Amino acid sequence: MNLEVIEKNQQKLIFVIEDISIEMANAIRRIILTEIPVFAIDEVIILKNDSPLYDEIVAHRLGMIPLKTSLENYNLPRDCDCGGFGCPLCQVSLTCEVNNDTNKPLVVYSGDLNSNDPNIVPTHDKIPILKIDKDSKIIIECYAILGLAKDHVKFSAVSNCFYRYYPVIIFNEDDIKDKEEKELISKMCPVNLFELVNNKLELKEDYWKTCTLCKACEQNSDGKIKVTTQKGKYIFFIETDGVLPFELLIKKTFELFNEKIDEFITKLEEIEILSKIY
Ligand SMILES: [Zn+2]
Structure with missing residues (x-):
């Protein structure tokens, strides 16, 4: 698992987490939202x-x-x-x-x-x-x-906690020749991910931070631009009103996650014992 902190201040923590399953990401989100005392x-x-x-x-x-x-x-x-x-x-x-x-x-x-x-x-x-x-x-x-x-x-330990799929936008500039089409693509993106530099359509370097996967660019380019997501990679956003420091929040989240796994294993073992008896 790879984790890179993108932004951290008193109110907000944004990090990119890689090589985890969607189920794991969702379990982390749900624990943060509902289970931290x-x-x-x-x-x-x-x-x-x-x-x-x-x-x-x-x-x-x-x-x-x-x-x-x-x-x-x-x-x-x-x-x-x-x-x-x-x-x-x-x-x-x-x-x-x-x-x-x-x-x-x-x-x-x-x-x-x-x-x-x-x-x-x-x-x-x-x-x-x-x-x-x-x-x-x-x-x-x-x-x-x-x-x-x-x-x-x-x-609530946090004001908000959600994650987004990590977006990947692929296109070949040579495929989009028409100037009007380039302007349309850059104008139609609601979060302005595209720039026209010397009449060339360019994607902003940190586009993944703001891309909402709305696919407006894909629709307005007749599929010449492809919007996909990177499997197993998510961008996590956590906002707090200062109830708990982020370090403590994350530590407690994983503690609770491990406790749940242990409890699950114990329960499974109990079932196995019961099935042997009957
Ligand atoms: Zn007491």
Whole structure:
């Protein structure tokens, strides 16, 4: 398996992965989207709410705030010794107490939440939760737990994760003689992959990064241009809101993948034992 990182910053990771099957690529995508445990607020106790929003809406807005996640010191509630009732090993408490003593309405932001663990805090401080009028107050107590996105979308480790087939565009410039045809091909490509240089039709060097395999060039050239894909090669795009660093995300993905394979083998062995008995 070959892996080449094309772009990496705080929000985005793009890499090309080679020599893997489509099933494997899809398994990686599905684990990233649904199986990585991350923190989110799951229980809210509203002691005072002077805002115009109903308590339920406030609770929902709190639940959707992405929280930075540390996987080292915490258990999923179902795997915790406390049996999921809530203890320091599976729960983080966040409180929010704001008293508007100014003369105008005040917006309460995610940055106003105080966590009992400095590692489990909102990824951004300026996510608005609600607005309170002057001389109004809000007192909220929240409990965040680890969860999986397959149970609720608020536990999403990534904002988006998808892959594209690696595109291959083949053509012989000599076959396309007509100037108008060349112009048409370059104009009809929605992502402008073609350039006309000295009346020659040229493909941009990094065309594979943006090609969406729409085949507009193939249709507009009567098949003189061929658009195909490279077998076993995919371009992966992952976007995050900062819940987990990419290194940890990828490591956890493969850990879970291996666990699933081991579980599958164990189950198969069980079946084999059973078939011997009966
Ligand atoms: Zn616990």
